[in-house]
Amino acid sequence: xxxxxxxxxxxxxxxxxxxxxxxxxxxxxxxxxxxxxxxxxxxxxxxxxxxxxxxxxxxxxxxxxxxxxxxxxxxxxxxxxxxxxxxxxxxxxxxxxxxxxxxxxxxxxxxxxxxxxxxxxxxxxxxxxxxxxxxxxxxxxxxxxxxxx
Numbered sequence: 714x715x716x717x718x719x720x721x722x723x724x725x726x727x728x729x730x731x732x733x734x735x736x737x738x739x740x741x742x743x744x745x746x747x748x749x750x751x752x753x754x755x756x757x758x759x760x761x762x763x764x765x766x767x768x769x770x771x772x773x774x775x776x777x778x779x780x781x782x783x784x785x786x787x788x789x790x791x792x793x794x795x796x797x798x799x800x801x802x803x804x805x806x807x808x809x810x811x812x813x814x815x816x817x818x819x820x821x822x823x824x825x826x827x828x829x830x831x832x833x834x835x836x837x838x839x840x841x842x843x844x845x846x847x848x849x850x851x852x853x854x855x856x857x858x859x860x861x862x
Contacts, residue, residue, distance in 0.1 A: 715737075715806070716735055716736075717736060717809070718731045719802040720802075732757055737752065738813070740767075742818070747768050747769045748767070748769075749774065750767035750814065774811070776808060
């Protein structure tokens with residue numbers, strides 16, 4: 714979970730304080746379509762927004778706020794930043810955390826691939842089982858069964 718701090722501004726654009734964001738991104742391992750990840754944001758430890766999507770658009774990645782369908786069939790954001798500065802800061806925090814999570818996912822995949830490679834090499838280094846001994850054991854068991862009849 715990444716921690717980010719953004720400036721709060723009043724309507725005149727004056728900085729009035731800071732707001733703390735905790736962001737967690739969940740990359741989709743095998744994305745279908747243009748949704749690459751989902752994210753959750755907690756604001757000042759008091760307000761959570763879940764269902765934020767990381768979308769690959771025509772000009773790059775962006776954070777799409779959770780939406781619901783309205784009566785006319787269109788979509789409306791359930792929660793969203795009110796100012797363009799707020800939207801930009803939230804977008805940057807989500808995309809930064811997505812990049813971190815994507816890097817962690819790649820490291821896990823590389824680690825898994827390395828373990829698979831080691832297992833294959835270890836299996837190749839072991840001597841092959843003696844199939845002739847197994848065949849003789851089967852023949853012997855078959856002969857005993859025939860003798861018992």
